[in-house]
Amino acid sequence: MTEMVFGTTPARAADPILPRWWRTLDKWTLACVFGLFATGILLGLAASVPLAERNNLPRFFYVQRQAMFGGLALVVMLVISMLSPRQIRRIGVLGFLASFVLIVALPFVGTDFGKGATRWLSLGFVSVQPSEFLKPGFVALCAWFMAASQQVGGPAGRLYSFCVAAVVVVLLALQPDFGQAALVLFSWLVMYFVAGAPMVLLLGVAGLALMGGIFAYGSSEHFARRIDGFLSSEIDPRTQIGYATNAIQEGGFFGVGVGEGSVKWSLPDAHTDFIIAVAAEEYGFVLVLVIIALYCTIVTRSLLRLLRERDAFARLAGTGLACAFGVQALINMGVAVRLLPAKGMTLPFVSYGGSSVIASGIAMGMLLALTRTRPQGELAAILRRGR
Amino acid sequence: MIRTPLRPLARILRARERGENPDDIEAENRRRRHEEIEARAHRRAEGRLVLMAGLFAMAFATVGVRMGALAASEPAEPGAQVLSAQIMSQRADITDRRGRVLATNLLTHSVYAHPHQMVDPVGAARGLKRIFPDLDEERLIRDFTGDRRFMWIKRKISPEQMQAVHDLGEPGLLFGPREMRVYPNGDVAAHILGGSGFGNEGVNSAEVIGIAGVEKAFDAWLRDPANEGAPLALSIDLTVQQAMEDVLATGMRVMNAVGATGILMEVRTGEIIAMASLPDFDPNDRPRPLLTGEPSDSPLFNRAVQGQYELGSTFKIFPVAQALDLGLVNPSTGISAAAPMRIGRFLINDFHNYGRELSVTDVIVKSSNVATVRIAQMIGVERQRDFLRKLGLFEPTSVEMVEAPTGQPLVPQRWPAVTAATVSFGHGLAASPLHLAAAYGTIANGGKRVTPTLIHGRQRPEGEQILSPRAAAMAVDMLRQVVTRGTARGAEVPGYEVAGKTGTADKPRATGGYYKNKVIATFAAVFPASDPKYVLIVALDEPSTRNANGIETRTAGTTAVPVAAEVIRRIGPLLGLEPKTDEKLPTIAPRFAPRVEPGEEAGVRLVANQ
Numbered sequence: 001m002t003e004m005v006f007g008t009t010p011a012r013a014a015d016p017i018l019p020r021w022w023r024t025l026d027k028w029t030l031a032c033v034f035g036l037f038a039t040g041i042l043l044g045l046a047a048s049v050p051l052a053e054r055n056n057l058p059r060f061f062y063v064q065r066q067a068m069f070g071g072l073a074l075v076v077m078l079v080i081s082m083l084s085p086r087q088i089r090r091i092g093v094l095g096f097l098a099s100f101v102l103i104v105a106l107p108f109v110g111t112d113f114g115k116g117a118t119r120w121l122s123l124g125f126v127s128v129q130p131s132e133f134l135k136p137g138f139v140a141l142c143a144w145f146m147a148a149s150q151q152v153g154g155p156a157g158r159l160y161s162f163c164v165a166a167v168v169v170v171l172l173a174l175q176p177d178f179g180q181a182a183l184v185l186f187s188w189l190v191m192y193f194v195a196g197a198p199m200v201l202l203l204g205v206a207g208l209a210l211m212g213g214i215f216a217y218g219s220s221e222h223f224a225r226r227i228d229g230f231l232s233s234e235i236d237p238r239t240q241i242g243y244a245t246n247a248i249q250e251g252g253f254f255g256v257g258v259g260e261g262s263v264k265w266s267l268p269d270a271h272t273d274f275i276i277a278v279a280a281e282e283y284g285f286v287l288v289l290v291i292i293a294l295y296c297t298i299v300t301r302s303l304l305r306l307l308r309e310r311d312a313f314a315r316l317a318g319t320g321l322a323c324a325f326g327v328q329a330l331i332n333m334g335v336a337v338r339l340l341p342a343k344g345m346t347l348p349f350v351s352y353g354g355s356s357v358i359a360s361g362i363a364m365g366m367l368l369a370l371t372r373t374r375p376q377g378e379l380a381a382i383l384r385r386g387r
Numbered sequence: 388m389i390r391t392p393l394r395p396l397a398r399i400l401r402a403r404e405r406g407e408n409p410d411d412i413e414a415e416n417r418r419r420r421h422e423e424i425e426a427r428a429h430r431r432a433e434g435r436l437v438l439m440a441g442l443f444a445m446a447f448a449t450v451g452v453r454m455g456a457l458a459a460s461e462p463a464e465p466g467a468q469v470l471s472a473q474i475m476s477q478r479a480d481i482t483d484r485r486g487r488v489l490a491t492n493l494l495t496h497s498v499y500a501h502p503h504q505m506v507d508p509v510g511a512a513r514g515l516k517r518i519f520p521d522l523d524e525e526r527l528i529r530d531f532t533g534d535r536r537f538m539w540i541k542r543k544i545s546p547e548q549m550q551a552v553h554d555l556g557e558p559g560l561l562f563g564p565r566e567m568r569v570y571p572n573g574d575v576a577a578h579i580l581g582g583s584g585f586g587n588e589g590v591n592s593a594e595v596i597g598i599a600g601v602e603k604a605f606d607a608w609l610r611d612p613a614n615e616g617a618p619l620a621l622s623i624d625l626t627v628q629q630a631m632e633d634v635l636a637t638g639m640r641v642m643n644a645v646g647a648t649g650i651l652m653e654v655r656t657g658e659i660i661a662m663a664s665l666p667d668f669d670p671n672d673r674p675r676p677l678l679t680g681e682p683s684d685s686p687l688f689n690r691a692v693q694g695q696y697e698l699g700s701t702f703k704i705f706p707v708a709q710a711l712d713l714g715l716v717n718p719s720t721g722i723s724a725a726a727p728m729r730i731g732r733f734l735i736n737d738f739h740n741y742g743r744e745l746s747v748t749d750v751i752v753k754s755s756n757v758a759t760v761r762i763a764q765m766i767g768v769e770r771q772r773d774f775l776r777k778l779g780l781f782e783p784t785s786v787e788m789v790e791a792p793t794g795q796p797l798v799p800q801r802w803p804a805v806t807a808a809t810v811s812f813g814h815g816l817a818a819s820p821l822h823l824a825a826a827y828g829t830i831a832n833g834g835k836r837v838t839p840t841l842i843h844g845r846q847r848p849e850g851e852q853i854l855s856p857r858a859a860a861m862a863v864d865m866l867r868q869v870v871t872r873g874t875a876r877g878a879e880v881p882g883y884e885v886a887g888k889t890g891t892a893d894k895p896r897a898t899g900g901y902y903k904n905k906v907i908a909t910f911a912a913v914f915p916a917s918d919p920k921y922v923l924i925v926a927l928d929e930p931s932t933r934n935a936n937g938i939e940t941r942t943a944g945t946t947a948v949p950v951a952a953e954v955i956r957r958i959g960p961l962l963g964l965e966p967k968t969d970e971k972l973p974t975i976a977p978r979f980a981p982r983v984e985p986g987e988e989a990g991v992r993l994v995a996n997q
Contacts, residue, residue, distance in 0.1 A: 150428050152421050190439065194432050248457045285458040289451060296447040303440040307433050310425065315432055319439070326443050330450060337453040 021082050024372040029301055032294045033077070033349060033364055037070050039279070039291060040350035040357075047264045047271040047278040048352055062271065062352055069354040073361030080365025081372070085314040088369050092140020092317070095362075099137055102130035103171055131172055131180045132359035135324055136366050138168060139187055143317035146195040150312050158192065179331075179345045187324040194319045195312070243267050244277035244336045248285075255284030271352040273344045276336045291350065292333070299326035305371040318370040321363050393417055478568065478595050479609045480618040481580065481602070483625040484660070484843040488618075490570050490580055490602065490670075492595070496549050497565040498540045502531045505559030514555040515540060518548055531559075542585065542593075543567055568595050568602075570670045576628050578664050578689040579621070579788065579841065582673040598673070599687070601841060603789045622658035622843040627651060630957045631661040638950030639665055639927065642908075646683075646928035648690040649954060650824045654919050656847070657828060657837040659786070661958070662821070664690040681897075692786060693794050695817040696926065699892030699943075700754045701827075701911045702813030704862055706763040707751055708830055709774045712858035715765045718748045718865065722758040730805045735760055751865045751888065752873035756812045763811035768802050771811065777836065777853040778826040780818050787841045794819040813890055820909070824924045827911045831919035834859040867916040877948040878912060880955045882966020886919075887912030887951070889943035894929070905929045908943035910951040915967065925951040 041063060048062035083091070102121060109121065120127040142161035149157030165188040172181035193202070247263035250256060261281035264270040270278050280288050302322040309315040325348055332347045334340035346353055348360040393416045399409040481490040505511055508531035516524040519541060530538055543565060544552070552560055568583040581600020585593045596610075597603035605619055631649050639647040651661040668674050668686040677685040683694070710716045721744040728735045741755050750758040763771055775781065783795045796818040799806045809815040821839055828837035834854030840847070854862075866886035870878045874889045890909040893901035909926040913919045930946035933939055940946075959966065 150424060152417055152424065194435050194439070196428055196431050245457060248454065249460055252458050280454065280458065285455055288454050288458075292447050292451045292454075296444055299443045299447075300440045303436050303443070307436050310429055312425070312428060315429075315436075319436065323439065323443075326447075330443075330446050333450045333454070337450060337457055339450065339453055 017082065021372075024374065025081065026301060026305060026368060026371045029298050029368060029371070030081075032298045034074070035294050036291070036349040037074065039287070039294075040275075040347075040352075041067055041070065043275055043279050043282075043350065044271065044352055046259055046261060046282055047275055050265050051271055065354065066352050066357070069357050070349075073358045076358060077361040077365035077368065080362060081368035083369050085311060085317075085370060088317065088366050089140055089144050089313060092137050092366065093144065094137075095133060096137025096141045099130045099134040100168070103134060106130065106175070127355065129355045129359075131175075131177060132355050133362065134168065135180070135184060135187070135359070136321060136363040138164070138184060139191070139320035139324065139363075140317050140366070142188055142191055143313050143320060146191060146316050147312035150195070158195065161188065161191075183324055183328060183345075186327055187320040190323040191316045191320045195316055241335070241338055244274050245338060247277040247281035248288075248337065251281040251284045253285045255280075255282050255287070258282055269344070272346050273332065273351070274336060275347055275351050276333050280336075295326060295329040299323070302367055302371050305373075308376055309370075309374075310376045311374075314370045314374075318367060321367040321370070325360070325363060325367070393420070477566070477612075478583075479614055481609070482618045482620050483623045483628075484620060484658075485624065486618075486620070487625045488571060489576060489621065489623070489625065490568060490583075492566045493569045495543050495545070495565050495567050496562045497542050497593070498544055498549070498552055498560060498562055500531065500538050500540055501559045501561060502533070502535055502538070503559070505531060505557060507557065508532050508559075511555060511557040511560060514557070515552070515560075518551045565593055566595060572625065572629075573671070574667050574669045575625065575632060576623055576663075577667045577670050578687075578691070578790075579623060579662060580670050581788070582670040584673075600689075600788050600790065604787050620843040621841050622653075622656075622660060623662070623841070624660045624961070627958050627961050628661040628663065630961060631954055632663045632665070632667070634950065634954045634957055635663055635665055635925070638925075638953065639930075642927055642930035642932050642946045642950065644927040644930040644946070646690055647950075648694065648820050648924075648926050648928075649951075650691050650820055650922075650924045651954075651958065652824045652828055652837075652839055652922045654828050654831045654837065654913070654922055657825070657839050657850075658843060659824075659839055659841055660921075660962070662691050662841075664688070664692075664694075689788075689790055690926070690928070691820050691924075692784065692788060693790050694819050694926075695794065695797050696820070696907045696909075697814050697817050697892045697895065698820070698823050698909050698911075698926075699813040699890030699907070700756075701823060701888045701890035701909050702811065702816075703751060703754065703759045704830065704866060704888055705775065705778065705826065706759060706766060706771060706811045707747060707865065708854055708858055708862040709766055709771070710747070710762045711861050712834075712854050713766065713770070716747045716762065718861055719746045721746060722750055722761050724750070724755045724758040724761075726757045728757045728760060730760070730808050731803075733805050733808075735808060748865050748868060752868050754869075754874050754889065759812045760808040763807060764804075768804070768807045771807055772802060774853070775810070775816070777851070778829055779836070779838070780816065780822055780826060784819065784821050784825065784839055786821060786839050794821065796822060813892060817895075820924045820926050823909070823911055824922050827913060827924070828922045829853065830859050830862050831913040831922055832859075863913060863916055863919060866913060874942075874944045875910060875948045877944060878910065878952045878955075880914075880952050880959065882968050883955055883959050883964065884915035884917055884967065885912050885952070885955060886914065886916040887923075889948060891941065891943045904931075904941070906941045908941065908947040910943055910947040912951055912955070914955060915964070917967075920964070921962070923951060923954060925954060 044063045044066050045060065048066075049059050052059055052061045080088070080091075106121065120129055141164060145155070145157035145161040145164070147157070148154045165185065169181045169185050172178075172184060243263055243266050247261065250263075251261075255261075259282065261278060263274075263281050264278050267274050267277065276288060276291070279291065299322050302318060306315050306318045306322075309318065328345055328348055331340060331345045332351075335345070346356045349357060349364075393413050394409070395412070395416075398412050402409045402412060478492055480488055480492075482488055500511075502508060509528055512524055512527035512531055515527060516522050522540070540560070541548075549562060552562075570577075570580060579600055581602040581604075582598050583595050583602050584598045586596040594610075597606040601619070601621065602609070608614065609619060631651060635647045635649050638644075647663075647665045649661065649663050650659065652659050666686045674686060676682075676687055682688055683690070688694075707716075711718070716722070723743065724737070724741045724745045725743055726735075726737045726740050735756055737756050738754070741749075741753055741758070745753060745755055745758050747762070749755075750762065766774075780796055781798050783792045785791065796816065799810070799815055802810075806815050825837055825839050828839070829835065829850070831837075832850070833856040835852050836850030838847070838850065863886055866888055867884065869875050869888055870885050875887055878885045878887055888911050890907075890911070892907050892909070893903070894905040894907060895901055907926055907928055908930050909924065912923040912925075914921055914923070925947050927947050927950065931939060931941050932946055934945060
């Protein structure tokens with residue numbers, strides 16, 4: 001084989017980077033991300049005004065800030081999406097190590113902003129939440145381990161990745177930040193599933209969980225009452241969820257009108273955790289449907305594009321990133337419509353938050369890089385099938 | 388799958404012969420195997436990725452549908468527009484059937500602190516410690532000098548305490564009005580009322596919410612401003628309830644019982660006039676629920692509604708009444724009572740041996756297990772089970788308390804012959820005393836089903852006729868004979884024509900089997916027998932007393948029956964029930980206007996009690 005090409009120049013050795021990047025990129029997903037970001041700015045115009053007024057800042061202070069960080073995040077995303085899977089793996093692992101060190105150091109150098117959980121690192125003009133940056137790195141590291149374990153004579157990568165996941169989850173739970181811990185655990189599970197978790201194990205665990213749930217429902221009245229209370233349509237209109245529900249109902253299908261909403265004045269987290277309620281109230285169900293469609297497109301498109309991927313690392317890391325992204329959005333919206341119990345989680349690219357939007361940009365950049373079309377040796381696969 | 392070895396010996400040897408490097412063969416095989424693994428992993432991942440994409444699409448669709456459903460529905464309450472949501476106060480009162488207050492509200496104050504407004508935090512902490520000795524001074528000083536901006540000191544304080552705090556002259560100590568729920572009768576009807584606690588708390592008011600009993604069952608109604616403060620009238624009669632609790636408490640002490648319960652129910656309406664469970668508690672200061680051990684050990688446990696007891700011989704009237712209804716027997720039909728009786732590998736025995744044959748009436752009067760089983764066998768399992776179900780013994784009672792669903796009777800899953808036999812004399816099926824009251828009510832009500840209720844004066848649909856009036860009347864007549872010449876002679880209260888049936892059931896062990904020396908003694912009574920108006924159930928938990936000869940006895944006839952008789956003696960006059968006597972009593976002209984309850988004056992009749 002070697003002799004045949006020896007001395008010849010590759011035909012497209014200097015294939016220009018930008019055209020190739022554009023040709024292989026998942027342009028629909030990119031468009032969806034831009035759409036989400038634009039929606040975020042649009043909603044920020046409404047939702048962050050009360051916060052700015054409370055803090056005696058110019059009315060659109062937070063919108064400008066978000067636009068600045070968002071722009072930065074989009075640039076980071078585009079740059080990262082030009083990398084190759086191998087480069088993604090490297091920066092991912094390095095990023096994981098850096099943010100892991102930061103998380104371990106948090107109890108000594110972090111601030112809690114009086115919210116009772118030490119999650120932030122204050123850098124003067126901006127505060128950073130290292131756990132946001134940990135996720136993409138974590139996904140890359142675990143995908144690397146799991147892909148390596150599929151090699152002949154490879155290391156026990158699944159076990160390693162499980163240990164890493166356990167350590168990270170415990171660290172996050174100690175902060176305490178159960179939301180991020182659950183996300184990390186979920187993305188690990190998803191990768192393990194795609195990497196070929198034994199079906200028997202999965203069915204067994206699912207069956208046990210189901211039976212445990214039914215048993216608990218049947219035997220413990222307290223548990224049953226909680227579930228019933230959660231399932232019932234009765235709701236106290238003075239809780240955060242109550243306000244959110246009310247806002248969605250007020251909005252109806254076409255909204256009460258731009259800037260006319262009232263929920264942003266009563267909810268302290270209107271610009272972050274409950275931004276979907278603001279969207280529903282001011283722009284109605286129509287905009288909510290658009291937002292849901294955008295998220296759904298990003299996740300399902302990425303997953304379906306990964307179908308063709310023959311490189312185990314790219315496949316696993318892509319799955320982990322796409323699912324973590326999708327589940328974060330699902331949880332946020334599920335809480336607002338009371339499909340899930342209350343849990344603070346931002347809506348990626350839409351919610352306000354500098355560190356959150358940049359971390360989302362990094363993760364999305366990695367996902368875009370991994371879902372780019374690459375030669376997959378399809379012809380070889382077809383030929384081999386005939387054998 | 389056949390796995391090719393990485394170094395197939397035949398090829399290696401041949402390669403060596405040809406002088407080639409055998410490692411190439413290994414490398415080639417290794418590559419092949421790796422490719423295979425990769426292809427397999429890829430195929431598996433494909434399916435799973437499609438599955439996940441599908442799941443995500445479904446999850447997003449669910450959120451979308453839910454969002455659409457919410458958007459399509461009307462806002463529940465215009466509460467979102469109000470910036471400072473009003474906390475609802477003014478919970479409606481609860482009264483008894485004559486309008487006497489059982490639960491009401493009282494205005495008190497709460498005291499809270501704004502440490503940043505304090506002039507002398509340490510002095511304030513010291514002063515508070517003097518007024519409320521249970522506070523921790525160190526902690527107060529720490530909180531007052533720290534950077535907290537708000538803290539509660541006490542949720543409820545008396546006017547004197549409020550004045551004392553006021554006199555401290557500390558501007559950082561503030562008061563908020565606070566309505567609190569008061570039960571002026573203390574522990575009377577404690578289990579029925581349940582209790583209340585604070586829900587949402589604000590500085591200016593706090594929401595009072597029911598946490599048990601009627602308070603919780605009617606929580607929404609009591610808080611609904613649309614009722615304009617109309618009180619909730621229970622079917623309870625405060626004086627009767629008080630009398631019942633008094634007698635039960637004494638009876639429990641005399642009979643050395645660990646618990647007692649009593650229910651008095653109006654036959655025609657099913658309204659519960661008194662329902663007590665001892666030991667009880669004060670709803671003004673509700674004890675904490677037990678976290679370990681049996682819930683029935685807690686005073687919070689309502690034996691009348693939540694208890695699941697095998698109620699023993701009191702059940703015997705059910706197969707007998709059914710057999711009378713079906714025309715299988717008449718009161719004088721002879722039934723074989725030859726003991727012991729063998730069913731499968733079980734022996735059924737009687738307390739005494741009653742000889743060869745008993746009339747159906749005597750089966751009830753003497754309480755023969757064996758003869759009852761024979762009657763149940765005549766009826767057959769299916770019909771027996773149907774009848775018990777119609778009597779309401781298979782489902783929780785529908786009484787208006789949150790605890791009612793926990794009183795689910797323990798009904799056997801399968802009914803082999805031996806279960807049908809034991810159930811006929813009240814073993815193997817555990818129900819609450821309230822179930823028993825409802826079932827006896829049905830017999831006393833001429834066979835029309837009675838559903839117990841705690842709400843006074845509500846129009847309710849007539850119960851289903853599940854027993855012919857004739858059979859029901861014969862059953863009541865037999866019950867009357869139990870008191871005149873049977874196991875419950877101690878229950879005779881002259882003039883009130885008490886009818887009833889005793890039941891002494893061994894208590895089941897938690898570990899299986901029965902205790903030899905622990906029983907539930909029950910007396911289920913109907914009075915007056917000639918025109919049944921009331922059902923009374925008295926049950927004692929683990930009673931034990933000594934008879935005239937100093938021998939220890941636990942039977943219902945010597946424990947529950949005398950207590951029930953005393954209850955009837957006390958409450959008969961309170962109910963305005965005229966005792967029937969043969970003598971003509973002289974009419975007494977009142978020398979002074981008797982002080983009676985308002986609203987009763989028109990209907991008052993003076994009755995000389997003998």
